[in-house]
Amino acid sequence: MIFARKPNLQKQPRHYPTWICSMPNGTSSGRRRAAGIFTTILAIFTLIFVWEISRPGPDKYVTVIDSGSTGTRVYVYKWGMRGRSMPSLLALEPTMKEVLAHRKAAGFQRGAYRRIETEPGLDRAAGDLSAVRASLQPLLEWAKKTVPAQRHSSSPVFLFGTAGLRKLPEDDRLKLLNDINQVLESSPFSFRPEYVKVIDGADEGVYGWVGLNYIEGRLKASLGAAPSPLRHPVADAEKAAPYEQETVGALDLGGSSLEVTFIPSRWPRKRKVPVSVLRTPYSLYTHSFKGYGMNDAFDKAVTILLEAMLADRQQQQDTAAAAAAGRTAVPSGVPTLEHPCLQEGYSERFRRKDPAWHMQGSAPTKPTSEPLPSESIEEVLLVGRPRWSECRDLAEKVVDAGALCRRPPCALGAEAPPMHGRFLAMSGFFVVYDFFGLPLTATLAELEDAGRRYCGRPWQELSRDLADIKNIETYCFRAPYVSILLSDGLGLQQSQLSVVKGGFSWTLGAALTEGDTLAGLGSVEDDSLTQALSGAPGWMARSGARLTLAAALLLAWVAAICALLQQSGNPFCRGCCLGPLGDPMAAGAAAAKRQPLKGQPAEPPEMVSPWLLRGPGPELCIPVAPQPSRPLAPPPSQRSHSLHSEMSGMRAERGRRRRDRSSDCLAQLTDWSE
Known part of the structure; x- marks a missing residue:
């Protein structure tokens, strides 16, 4: 039997609920x-x-179009939210069957990436709406098939122009962007004019850094805060934590430029770039080294050889016309140029991109004084004369690691902090490694060995075996160029370098950053239950x-x-019950009803009074552990027959009372649960 202690009315509040009931064992x-x-x-x-x-919330999709200098590519990412934590972005790559069908229809050669792209770059289509549509339509068609139809209207499509569009004159660029807007507005995807923009090299470098550190799991998200643009005010840089020990640096080698981005350990704050990634501030060093992309570097090598050839001719034949004009004699027709980084048997015309520009340090600048003699030559005939030592010397001249710098420390002729920590090389670096069949862990020395062997092969053999690969004639130069660029130009050690596998692009960082900032995909939305x-x-x-x-x-x-x-019948919970708010006197009444029968000694309590959860609604009584009790009376077998009969009657009476109380308790429990 369970007894309820009579409450101390002087110590308890006036309306302290103390109604207690018990249920029978059976x-x-x-x-x-x-x-x-x-x-x-x-x-x-x-x-x-x-x-x-x-x-998780419903999956979302982001489409990013990269308009580069050599072509236009499309990337689709599946965006999954996981509460306030870092969103999950999955790159949806085309199948090899889709890639091969697209390349066959477009007449493309085999490349290192498995992606859908069109050539040439959109900068060639400035002012021509039909050409812009023809370039973008195949990309949008593949994105439409990849993104589920029911998600088209809620999936944003972005287009970011890089080096190719940056070189356009302002008027041509505005016309091109207007044509792009018309094409994307007609697509089924979510689109606003601000989704199309030409980004500078610093933004491209930041996007690459964000993407690399995302796949490395080194970014921090603060999705509870309000979204902020990629570049936030410099004052916010004070809030940026020093994550240089946790993040990795990014090296992005493209066709026209090289982007370097990392968190420097020692660098004046005023020269850092404050950025916001998923509402978390970072202070970065980022720089775009123009002219150091793979294609521009090869063009620069041709310019160096052409200038050297014209200088030799000046010494050999100083004609009267050249002396009168004060200029070097320029050969008539298409000059022939021997190239030490081209295979024996190679002989092709090469059209220079922009002869009026020549490279100085890390930026292309027009000469302010007398123009170079080679500026008037737009096309040359390149003839292969493979000589590895001269080829490597030519790559060193292109890198120009010793270029003058106004304020050291420097890298590639530009002011830069010391490059400490780990760096991941992507894009063009992977293309070169993949072309030579090298593992991503190969050293720079192994890369140069592969390049030396490649340069020694005859052109006829290469053109036959590798006919479906683009720009195979440039890889003899690219091998020493990449090695010297990393070791001498940037001053990196082999232990600091890792090459990222193919399929990764800075567009992942753009999807993550702009998908949150511009499209609001990182916002925490109400669910149906809420x-x-x-x-x-x-x-x-x-x-x-x-x-x-x-x-x-x-x-x-x-x-x-x-x-x-x-x-x-567990004794641990024999005093557990549910009941309404009661009166303090109720406990006393309950205790009075539990008095022992006349002539029978009181049964020792089996449990102390439970503690109560108080609240504005029903009260829940939760018991505590049973307390030690006094020894029970001798068993009935040791008593007299009369005493045994009397106790049996008392037990029956107590059982009847417990059943009555438990029925009331169960009824109130059912009412409360309903």
């Missing part, structure tokens, strides 16, 4: 069935609640509704477990 099958049904319903509701709060429970906006509604449900489920589960324990 219940009828109907009550057990009711308790089982209640517990089953509660378990189902709990599973639904857990599934609702744990399931909207049904509360009209408050944002995360406050979701958090409040879920906390309320969690608390209600917890109370219900405690009640259900307590009821099941009581049914099983």
